[in-house]
Amino acid sequence: MTRYRLTLEYDGGPFVGWQRQENGLSVQQALEDAVRATVQEDVLVYGAGRTDAGVHALGQVAHVDIAKEIDPQRLMAAINFHVRPHPVSVIECSIAVGDFHARFSAVGRAYLYRIVNRRAPLAIDRGHAWLVRVPLDSDAMHAAAQHLVGKHDFTTFRASLCQAKSPVKSLERLDVMRQGEEIQIVAEARSFLHHQVRNMVGTLRLVGEGKWSGDDVTRALNARDRKEGGPTAPPDGLYLTLVVY
Numbered sequence: 001m002t003r004y005r006l007t008l009e010y011d012g013g014p015f016v017g018w019q020r021q022e023n024g025l026s027v028q029q030a031l032e033d034a035v036r037a038t039v040q041e042d043v044l045v046y047g048a049g050r051t052d053a054g055v056h057a058l059g060q061v062a063h064v065d066i067a068k069e070i071d072p073q074r075l076m077a078a079i080n081f082h083v084r085p086h087p088v089s090v091i092e093c094s095i096a097v098g099d100f101h102a103r104f105s106a107v108g109r110a111y112l113y114r115i116v117n118r119r120a121p122l123a124i125d126r127g128h129a130w131l132v133r134v135p136l137d138s139d140a141m142h143a144a145a146q147h148l149v150g151k152h153d154f155t156t157f158r159a160s161l162c163q164a165k166s167p168v169k170s171l172e173r174l175d176v177m178r179q180g181e182e183i184q185i186v187a188e189a190r191s192f193l194h195h196q197v198r199n200m201v202g203t204l205r206l207v208g209e210g211k212w213s214g215d216d217v218t219r220a221l222n223a224r225d226r227k228e229g230g231p232t233a234p235p236d237g238l239y240l241t242l243v244v245y
Contacts, residue, residue: 106191
């Protein structure tokens with residue numbers, strides 16, 4: 001049995017999320033079907049992050065065990081052929097070393113959230129960014145975001161269905177940067193709670209609109225109550241960009 005490490009990018013729009021579900025096609029299922037068509041084996045593909053429906057990836061990492069040994073470049077080409085027409089691409093493939101596990105070996109994850117801040121509707125970026133028509137103060141958003149950096153109980157930013165054992169996480173980075181009409185929010189941590197990034201982004205939007213201050217963000221964090229936080233930002237603008245091992 002050979003374990004292969006895959007690096008993936010995908011458009012999350014057509015999928016019910018990463019994880020296989022009964023209510024529609026998942027990224028995991030699309031990949032498993034493609035591997036099965038390649039090697040004629042029943043396989044399980046394990047991902048580093050269980051992205052939600054509509055969430056995209058530029059650097060998702062996965063692994064799969066295959067009985068037949070096959071050249072990684074040939075395997076990558078074959079999976080990319082069989083996964084069509086679904087918007088998934090294996091961009092790197094290698095034989096995993098040691099006891100590598102895509103999820104449990106990871107020591108860090110990075111996400112990007114894209115906001116397009118303008119009045120005109122999206123054309124090219126529709127489904128790939130959050131359109132916010134109200135002018136946002138990105139500098140105020142960045143300053144408020146620093147109130148969330150560090151080790152905290154993030155219950156306020158945790159989805160009610162989150163299955164994590166503890167709400168305590170160490171957020172290493174939360175930066176807000178403007179490039180023209182686009183605002184980019186970068187979040188880095190060892191791991192995240194379900195909807196944590198989207199809930200933080202929704203809260204920072206309130207700051208950008210001038211409705212909240214940095215102190216309001218701290219108050220919400222300390223409340224440890226989801227009802228005290230801002231709204232959940234839509235999945236369209238969220239990308240899993242990097243998994244660190």
